[in-house]
Amino acid sequence: MAKLRIGISGWRYPPWRGKFYPKDLPQRLELNYASRQLDTIEINGSFYSLQRPESWRNWYRDTPRGFLFAVKAPRFITHMRRLRDVEKPLANFLASGVMELREKLGPILWQFPPNMKYDHDLFDTFLSRLPRDSKTALAMARQHDSHIKHVGSLSPARNHRLRHAVEIRHESFEDPAFIALLRKHHVGLVVSDAASKWPKLQDVTAGFVYMRLHGNKLIYASGYTDVALDDWARRIRAWMKGRQPRSGANRASHQPPPKRESRDVYCYFDNDAKVKAPFDAIKLRDRLRAVRTTG
Known part of the structure; x- marks a missing residue:
């Protein structure tokens, strides 16, 4: 049965205070509050620098049972080392x-x-290295070097699946070979919506769909109209039923994805500058309450 998660990218934004967050809510309780309004949040601080183990433990502690985090991987790997x-x-x-x-x-x-x-070979090599479960991830973590000063627990816990998604922003990725590569490695292609020249591909490449809605009129700032939210709800219903939307989807490949009875969907609103993200997430979630979900 498909699982649906709709949330926000990040949660610590001063303009949200007194609008999304109650006026007198202490900053240290913002995650506690946000995680009880929505069931998933994308951690983006990890993109800019490695976080301390106690931060990860606090985020786990401050969120309710059944909550889920997506984690943005370090730009040191993607932007500076550029996968090399x-x-x-x-x-x-x-x-x-x-x-x-x-x-x-x-x-x-x-x-x-x-x-x-x-770069096909570069991405093929990188995607093949990504851990697919927590046991493998911990084994890789034990190979860390002296550049990391604060190490989290490397003791094995209950093993669980790990999923990976990639967000591309160059037109050269509009290539059927890239879609085939993602499907080979069971990695999700991010459905990215932004008021920019970034590719807006909606090829399904894995057993889940990962969405990032940045604002379709003004990036990181504009909210989504009722018509736009209705359209995204229509697409999500199709993905959750294992199908592809019948219209309005730009795809790089004419080859359909492997057939599935259902697909999980993770959706994150990143139009945070004008305090649109949390309210758009709630409105989209309310449109999809009739979809039978678990988790």
Whole structure:
């Protein structure tokens, strides 16, 4: 049965205080509050720097049972190293404490810069290295080097599946070979909606769909109209039923994905600048309440 998660990218934004967050809510309780309004949040601080183990443990503690985090992987790997010689940086990321999220760890997001072009061999090598379960991730984490000063627990816990999704921003990725590569590795292609020249591909490449809605009129700022939210709800219903939307979807490949009876959907609103994200997430969730979900 398909699982649906609709949430926000990040949660610590000063303009949200007194609008989404209650006026007198202490900053230290913002995650506690947000995680009880929505059932998933994308952690984006991990994109800019490795977080301390105690931060991961606190995020786990401050959220309710059944909550799920998506985690944005480090730009050091995607933007600076650009996927070259990343064995140790990948191990360092996994050792930094991300595994402290335990069963609350959802998909890991790999976002690539707008000037990074598609390189088949480079991506094939990288995607083949990504851990597919927590046991494998911990084994890789133990290979960390001295660049990481604070190491999270590397003791095995209950093994669970890990999912990965990639967000591309260069037109060279509009290539059927790239879609076939993602399907080979069971990695999700992010359905990215933004008021920009970034590709807006909606090829289904894995057993789940990962969405990032950045604002379709003004990036990171504009809200979604009722008509736009209705359209996204229509697409989500199709994906959850294992189908592809019949219209309005730009795809790089004419080959359909492997047939499935259902697909999980993770959707994150990133139009945070004008305090649109949490309210758009709630409105889209309310439109989909009739969809039978679990988790």
